[in-house]
Amino acid sequence: MKQRDPQHLEANRAARSSLAEAFLAMRTADECRALLRDLTTPAELEALVDRWRVVKFLDQGMPYREIHVHTGVSVTTIGRVARYLENGNGGYRLALERIKQTPNHD
Amino acid sequence: MKQRDPQHLEANRAARSSLAEAFLAMRTADECRALLRDLTTPAELEALVDRWRVVKFLDQGMPYREIHVHTGVSVTTIGRVARYLENGNGGYRLALERIKQTPNHD
DNA sequence: GTTAACGTAATAGCGTGTTAATACATTAAC
DNA sequence: GTTAATGTATTAACACGCTATTACGTTAAC
Numbered sequence: 001m002k003q004r005d006p007q008h009l010e011a012n013r014a015a016r017s018s019l020a021e022a023f024l025a026m027r028t029a030d031e032c033r034a035l036l037r038d039l040t041t042p043a044e045l046e047a048l049v050d051r052w053r054v055v056k057f058l059d060q061g062m063p064y065r066e067i068h069v070h071t072g073v074s075v076t077t078i079g080r081v082a083r084y085l086e087n088g089n090g091g092y093r094l095a096l097e098r099i100k101q102t103p104n105h106d
Numbered sequence: 107m108k109q110r111d112p113q114h115l116e117a118n119r120a121a122r123s124s125l126a127e128a129f130l131a132m133r134t135a136d137e138c139r140a141l142l143r144d145l146t147t148p149a150e151l152e153a154l155v156d157r158w159r160v161v162k163f164l165d166q167g168m169p170y171r172e173i174h175v176h177t178g179v180s181v182t183t184i185g186r187v188a189r190y191l192e193n194g195n196g197g198y199r200l201a202l203e204r205i206k207q208t209p210n211h212d
Numbered sequence: 213g214t215t216a217a218c219g220t221a222a223t224a225g226c227g228t229g230t231t232a233a234t235a236c237a238t239t240a241a242c
Numbered sequence: 243g244t245t246a247a248t249g250t251a252t253t254a255a256c257a258c259g260c261t262a263t264t265a266c267g268t269t270a271a272c
Contacts, residue, residue, distance in 0.1 A: 015155045015156075015158065015159045016139060016142075016151070016155050017135050017139070018155075018158060018159070018162070018205075019142070019154060019155050019158045020135040020136075020138035020139045020142065021135055021138075021205060021208070022158060022201040022204075022205060023129050023132065023138050023142075024132065024133075024134075024135060024138055025200075025201055025204035025205055025208070026129070026130065026200070026201070026204075027130075028130075029123050029126040029127055029130060030126075031197070031200055032126035032127075032129050032130055033122060033123065033126045033195075033197075034195040034196050034197030034200060035197030035198070035200065035201055036122075036125070036126065036129075036197065037194070037195045037197060038190050038191070038194040038195050038196075038197035038198045039154050039157055039158065039197065039198075040154065041258080041259070043229095043257075043258065043259085044150065044153075044229095044258090044259085045122070047150075047229075047230080048125060048145050048146065049122050049124075049125050050230095051145055052124060052125045052128060052145065053124070056124070063247075063248060063249085064248075064249065064250095065247085065248080065249095073230085073231095074230060074231045074232070075231095075232095075249090075250090076230075076231070076232085076250095076251090076252095077229080077230060077231080079249070079250065079251090080229090080230095082249085084144050085144070088143070088144040089139075089140040089143045089144050090140050090144075091137070091139075091140030091141030091142065091143060091144035091145065092141070092144045092145075094131075094132070094137055094140060094141065095128040095131055095132070095141055098128075098131035098132075099124075099127060099128060099131055102127070102131070147228080147229070149227075149228065149229085149259095149260095150228095150229085150259095153259070153260080156260095169217080169218065169219085170218075170219065170220095171217085171218080171219095179260085179261095180260065180261045180262070181219090181220090181261095181262095182220095182221090182260075182261070182262085183259080183260060183261080185219070185220065185221090186259095188219085
């Protein structure tokens with residue numbers, strides 16, 4: 001997507017941690033939403049939100065085509081999200097577990 | 107980008123809060139990174155990381171073209187990030203303040 | 213007054229994530 | 243055995259964020 005020399009690549013690795021720390025610094029859902037809406041374009045945020053919705057439906061064992069009806073997300077994308085959920089980085093699983101432990105989760 | 111009926115739009119609004127709560131549930135930078143890498147594609151994550159890097163340089167008062175040299179991000183994108191920083195949702199400002207209060211910030 | 217630096221804007225091209233449609237192999241139901 | 247549901251794969255079309263380039267108006271330096 002973009003040309004980048006090794007110097008920039010190295011700097012970017014450190015920046016990835018920095019971004020994570022920015023999210024960690026948020027204390028409420030409102031604050032987190034504000035950061036998300038500054039960091040992402042509306043289309044991007046919609047994509048992220050869609051994926052997370054799909055993750056929760058997948059976790060419930062809902063079949064792809066039913067998720068599609070519920071969310072409007074294409075079966076193609078749902079399949080990709082499912083792949084991230086199974087062979088990803090564990091972030092989805094972790095978030096799911098934590099949310100379940102929360103008193104009022106959906 | 108996508109066709110969506112009102113029912114889906116309404117459901118999506120609630121889902122936006124849910125995504126924020128997912129991030130809130132992360133406790134360490136590693137956990138946060140894992141969630142980010144599951145939620146985003148590599149290209150998207152690079153875009154988010156770039157924006158956040160740019161924000162920090164802008165906050166230091168660095169001129170656009172110098173930021174471009176440091177980061178490889180185009181002046182066009184830098185200008186857009188600057189607009190979000192000034193007329194956005196306050197998420198950038200908030201994250202900047204919080205990070206500055208942290209002992210070892212970059 | 214000239215010059216240079218700066219933010220900003222306009223354009224074209226490119227990469228890539230999403231959708232829709234179709235199809236296929238597997239599995240379960242009857 | 244047939245049928246239907248399911249996950250998966252392929253294709254074409256589209257949306258959109260990013261880059262590079264060029265240019266413009268403003269401001270500060272000299």
